[in-house]
Amino acid sequence: MGEQNEPEKMKAIPTAGRIFADGVALELLRDSSDLEKLRLLSWRGKILDEGPQISIGGDRYEPVRVSRSIATALRFPARVAPRESTRELFTDVHRLLRGHLGQLDSCITAMVFTIFAAWLSPVLPMAPILSIYAPVGSPKHLTLHLLSLLCPRPLCLAGVKRSDLLRVPMELRPTLLLAEPDLQPAVRNILHASAHRGFYVPSGDSVRELYGPKIIMTSKWPYIESLETEVLQIALVPVSGQRPPLDKKMAEQVAEEFQARFLGYYLQNFSAAELPTFDVSDLAVPIQDLARAFGAAIIGDTELQAGILPMLRSQDEKIRADRACTIDAVVLEALLFFIHEGGSSKVRTDNIAAKVCAIYSGRGSDEQPSAESVGWAIRRLGVPGGRINRAGNGVELHVSTCQLIHGLAQAHRVRAMDGGLREECRYCRELERITAPATT
Numbered sequence: 001m002g003e004q005n006e007p008e009k010m011k012a013i014p015t016a017g018r019i020f021a022d023g024v025a026l027e028l029l030r031d032s033s034d035l036e037k038l039r040l041l042s043w044r045g046k047i048l049d050e051g052p053q054i055s056i057g058g059d060r061y062e063p064v065r066v067s068r069s070i071a072t073a074l075r076f077p078a079r080v081a082p083r084e085s086t087r088e089l090f091t092d093v094h095r096l097l098r099g100h101l102g103q104l105d106s107c108i109t110a111m112v113f114t115i116f117a118a119w120l121s122p123v124l125p126m127a128p129i130l131s132i133y134a135p136v137g138s139p140k141h142l143t144l145h146l147l148s149l150l151c152p153r154p155l156c157l158a159g160v161k162r163s164d165l166l167r168v169p170m171e172l173r174p175t176l177l178l179a180e181p182d183l184q185p186a187v188r189n190i191l192h193a194s195a196h197r198g199f200y201v202p203s204g205d206s207v208r209e210l211y212g213p214k215i216i217m218t219s220k221w222p223y224i225e226s227l228e229t230e231v232l233q234i235a236l237v238p239v240s241g242q243r244p245p246l247d248k249k250m251a252e253q254v255a256e257e258f259q260a261r262f263l264g265y266y267l268q269n270f271s272a273a274e275l276p277t278f279d280v281s282d283l284a285v286p287i288q289d290l291a292r293a294f295g296a297a298i299i300g301d302t303e304l305q306a307g308i309l310p311m312l313r314s315q316d317e318k319i320r321a322d323r324a325c326t327i328d329a330v331v332l333e334a335l336l337f338f339i340h341e342g343g344s345s346k347v348r349t350d351n352i353a354a355k356v357c358a359i360y361s362g363r364g365s366d367e368q369p370s371a372e373s374v375g376w377a378i379r380r381l382g383v384p385g386g387r388i389n390r391a392g393n394g395v396e397l398h399v400s401t402c403q404l405i406h407g408l409a410q411a412h413r414v415r416a417m418d419g420g421l422r423e424e425c426r427y428c429r430e431l432e433r434i435t436a437p438a439t440t
Helices: 002-009 068-073 086-101 105-123 140-150 185-193 221-226 248-272 285-296 302-306 308-324 327-341 349-362 371-381 399-411 426-435
Strands: 013-015 025-031 034-043 047-051 054-056 059-063 129-133 154-158 175-179 200-203 206-209 214-218 232-235 346-348 386-389 392-396
Touching: 025 248, 034 054, 034 059, 034 068, 047 054, 068 154, 086 105, 086 140, 086 248, 086 302, 105 129, 105 140, 105 232, 105 248, 105 285, 105 308, 140 154, 140 175, 140 214, 140 248, 232 308, 285 308, 302 308, 327 349, 327 371, 327 399, 346 349, 346 386, 349 371, 349 392, 399 426
Parallel strands: 013 059, 129 214, 129 232, 154 175, 175 214
Antiparallel strands: 025 034, 034 047, 054 059, 200 206, 346 392, 386 392
C-alpha cells in the first residue's frame, strides 16, 4: 500500500508563483532559449534555486502548464535584475513613456504608478484598474504596446465580453490589457469587483475569482464615465509631429530590460509592502483605497508616495461633484433644509420633492424628480418614512431621524455641508464632536 502511494506523494505541484509563510517566494521565468518554456525560481533575499522543478518543505513544485497560444501571448521575465532604488526605476519608466507617447505628465505618472501597483498586486489590498480614454489622434495602440512591455504577465485582449472574461486563465496572474471591451453593466460590475480579493463570478457549475490588475483602453467617453470610482481614470491627448520609433527589436530590448528590473523590484520588496502613513481622510472612500494601494507599491520613497495624492485629487473632486448631484444627495440636502429651518416636526414627501426641484433649478439643472422618485430615494437611504397624515407620506423629524440625516449628509458630502456645520444646530454640533480627531 505504501509503495502505491509513493508516486502520488512525490507528484510535483503546478504553480504560477506563490509566497510561503517563511518568506520564500516562487516565481516563473521564461527560458531564454525557448519563449514557450517556463522554469521556476525560489527567492528569499536572493536566488535560492532555479530550474524546471523546485523542492520546498518536502514538496516539489513545477511551472503551471500553459497552452501554446497563452504562452505566446503572455510575457515572462528571463532573469532578475540587481537591486536598485525605487526612484531610479520610477524615473526611467516615466522617461521612456513620456519620450514615446508625448502625453501630459499627470497622465504618464498615473501609468507609472499603475505599473508599480500591478507588479506588487499579489501583496496589495487591491489590484489597480486603470481606464484610459483614447480620442481620435491619440497614441492608443502605442500606449497599449508600451504598457504590455512593462506590466507583469501582460495579456492583451480585444473586444472582450463577460463570457470571454470567464475564460481568461487568471490563475496565471496576468495583467489584462483590454482594448475596446464590451462595457455593459454586467462587465463593469465584474471589473469593479475584480479589484478586490474574495469576489467570485458564477461560471457554469462553478465560480471564478478574477482578481488582478487591468488596463482598459476605450475611445468611447461615456463608457469611461460609467466605470466605478475605484477605477483610476486618465485621458490621452492627440499628438502631432514625429514620435521616436519603437520597432520590434527595440521593443524586445525594452521588455527584456524592464521585465527583469521589475521582477527584481518585486522580489526584493514584496515583504516590505505596507499601507502608507499619509493622510487620505480628505478623499472619498474609493479614492482612499486607490491611494493606499498605490502608496504601498512605492517602497522606501516617501516623496514619490506623496505624489499620489495630487494625482488622485482631481478625480476625487469630480466624484464629489457627481455624487452631490445625485438624487439621493439632493434629497438629503432638502431634508437638511427642513431640519435647519425648524418649526416642523414632520414634512410631506411632495414638499421634499418641491425643495429638491428648487435645488436642481438653482444649479441650472432641468432635473424635476417626482414625489414618487423622492420617496424611493428616502427609502433607499434608510431614512424612516411613511404615512404621516391623511394628506400622504413623508418623514417625521424625530431626534434619531435628524441625527441619521446629518450623518448620511456628511457621508454623501452634500453641498449643504461644504460650508461647515451649523453652530446653532444641535445635530451639527453632535456630528462635529463625533467626527473630531482624537487628541493626545
